Amino acid sequence: MGIKIKPLGDRVVVEPIEEDVQTFAGGKLVLPDTAKEKPQQGKVLAVGPGRRDEEGKRIPMDVKVGDTVIYAKYSGTTFKTPEGKEFLILKESDILAIVEE
Numbered sequence: 001m002g003i004k005i006k007p008l009g010d011r012v013v014v015e016p017i018e019e020d021v022q023t024f025a026g027g028k029l030v031l032p033d034t035a036k037e038k039p040q041q042g043k044v045l046a047v048g049p050g051r052r053d054e055e056g057k058r059i060p061m062d063v064k065v066g067d068t069v070i071y072a073k074y075s076g077t078t079f080k081t082p083e084g085k086e087f088l089i090l091k092e093s094d095i096l097a098i099v100e101e
Contacts, residue, residue, distance in 0.1 A: 007048035014042035068099040
């Protein structure tokens, strides 16, 4: 990632993992971006310090940098770097699961 992003509170920066393009008769089937399914899996690049409880104490995050996660389909805010790379900032509560390999 060319720029440094420090998420606040319980937010997480995720790099979406694109799905593989299906092949047809040995050739690649190229779909326009509008027809592609929005990715729901990504790699965690940065994690905020966690949200605060009613007493002001930090609640630790369940995810960490390097985790592969599955997140809600239409969650978060997408942004592009000046180089055109796309990332997603979402709340930890939008993360549905950590993929363990």
